[in-house]
Amino acid sequence: MAVTMNDVARAAGVSLKTVSNVINNYEFIRPATKQRVLEAIDELGYETNLTARSLRSGKTSMLGLVLADLSIPYYAELASDIMKAAWARGYRVLVEQSGNEPEHEKAALQGQFRSLTDGLLFIPLALDAEQIISAAGKKPLVLLGEFVQDPRLDMVLIQNQEAAAAVTTHLLAGGRRRIAVLGAHDGDETGSNGLRLRGYRAALAAAGVEYDPALVVPCDWRRDAGADATARLLDSGVEFDAVFGLNDVLALGALHELLVRGRKVPEEIAVAGFDDIDESRFASPSLTTVAPGRTEIAERAVELLIQRIESKDAALTVQQPKAAFEMRVRQSAP
């Protein structure tokens, strides 16, 4: 059916292996031979069968990427950056959606699908470090997004605490004293929510503002949950003059609910988020937020994973680079 190396070899009057050598840029080939082979390839429309190459070489040149759902803007934007970074290094990306369910995450770590990839980029949401380590196979694994932190695992870190503190400090500098937080429980310590909450508390403490657990509203990190949480907060009668959504969609949900209820943003209530998704720039009012260094995260993670894949030396020490963050001050909290 398809054209194989054998056909090319016959057409060019050389051995199959020579065709292979030409394709793989083997050094010692007479220019004339090389040209003959290339012409034959062109003429027959030969294309390398990547499946066969993978089988023989044991490499697929594909990276797995496990995330909750592409319909979540932050993940979509991150995935886009990851794919570009991988592509630039000659790798493709096979995305798998976990739907934020432990079973799916585990399946993605162990599943057959791993045999199609040389390594895995993983944004864990439901599994903890122990589970990840026990479920993971032998293939290289790099974590993103630091819901999980563990010294045994390679990962690219976001400066959750520092960046959340920066947002809070910015709100405080704007004169806000009652800053509601959406997306965390009062007791949270670990994970992005815990770390961001800790940053918030640290910033309050540094400014000498008292921490009030009543201002901390737990909810899922979704737009509608952010809106709901804001509604509950308004209804509860708790006073506040700012809302800090632990991610942008939460903040945008809050923004929407506040405007629906006729509250003025930012005059009455300031709103800030975390992630700097594309949409935040174009919200009305545009959203003040902090950019966690998405492109840098993508590039570092891809680089680290590929380094693991291509290095023979498995004994490399664990790496956990940190991405730089940057405040984006906009209308919702000037």
Added chain:
Amino acid sequence: MAVTMNDVARAAGVSLKTVSNVINNYEFIRPATKQRVLEAIDELGYETNLTARSLRSGKTSMLGLVLADLSIPYYAELASDIMKAAWARGYRVLVEQSGNEPEHEKAALQGQFRSLTDGLLFIPLALDAEQIISAAGKKPLVLLGEFVQDPRLDMVLIQNQEAAAAVTTHLLAGGRRRIAVLGAHDGDETGSNGLRLRGYRAALAAAGVEYDPALVVPCDWRRDAGADATARLLDSGVEFDAVFGLNDVLALGALHELLVRGRKVPEEIAVAGFDDIDESRFASPSLTTVAPGRTEIAERAVELLIQRIESKDAALTVQQPKAAFEMRVRQSAP
């Protein structure tokens, strides 16, 4: 290195082929044998090497998906739906971003990467039907998004014209008479922009409202372009009482610009879009738009492609199912 069928066979005291038969649920295997094999598989932690299977069987169980960029919400949401639909039928999806560039689109159609997939879902933006047909290989191909229309190609159609007419009619019913259109040239005939513009004109005509080319503002289908176009429109002094963004991000960009300039939406100017991305529901004010049937599109496209892949009968007639659309009336244009 990895555990192979051979290892399992040895451990279970059967032939390699019997292991293969067990894995593929071959009918005639004694339960005792089957159990022994399954135990051996479990014990050794055997996993099928999908690469080898692909080579032998000629099927990869992967679908290619070519789109402009995952960071564009509509594509991200569509990709998410497509991946779910494919996954449910035992296929994986390999995404490739074309960046809306002809060269990349062509490369994606022909590229080596095709040898990794059994068929391709393609959202063409830069290539026309002729180019697609000449660039495409022999593998099954299904088009989405109907920038391209051609009786020779399988594709899932959006009811661009009808849906755009519905939006326009809705705006007219709200008393608007000067409806600006963002994202099309006055002369456009083909592609989504042309079709949607035609729907707009048809609705105007049906309502006896005169068409004014000055209200048609060409621009890229991006948020910032929508904002810019709106700014230009406002500056030009052309009067209008509604804006129809030919997709949601255009409308959201417009919404933002209008609010920044202090125009009241919808009192002064109504805004409507096209796509019903998640974000539109949570904009402030929430965006009136039309849902083109994204999930249905994803499912139909995947179904059609898989049908092509699995049917021996290549002589099937071209199929072009249409997805149903639905108005979503919200605050920006009640």
Added chain:
DNA sequence: ACGTTGGTATACATCGTTGCAGATGGAGCG
């Protein structure tokens, strides 16, 4: 008792490529 049937298991070739170990032959050297 013997050929037939059909469930069960196996051997071998094969998918298209690359790694390895030579084979070939002309240039360079003593």
Added chain:
DNA sequence: CGCTCCATCTGCAACGATGTATACCAACGT
């Protein structure tokens, strides 16, 4: 002139699975 030496090319085996053909054996019918 004979012998390395090295650029160039080739053949074979192998990656790990599946398709085809066939072997084996118990049960069955006549």
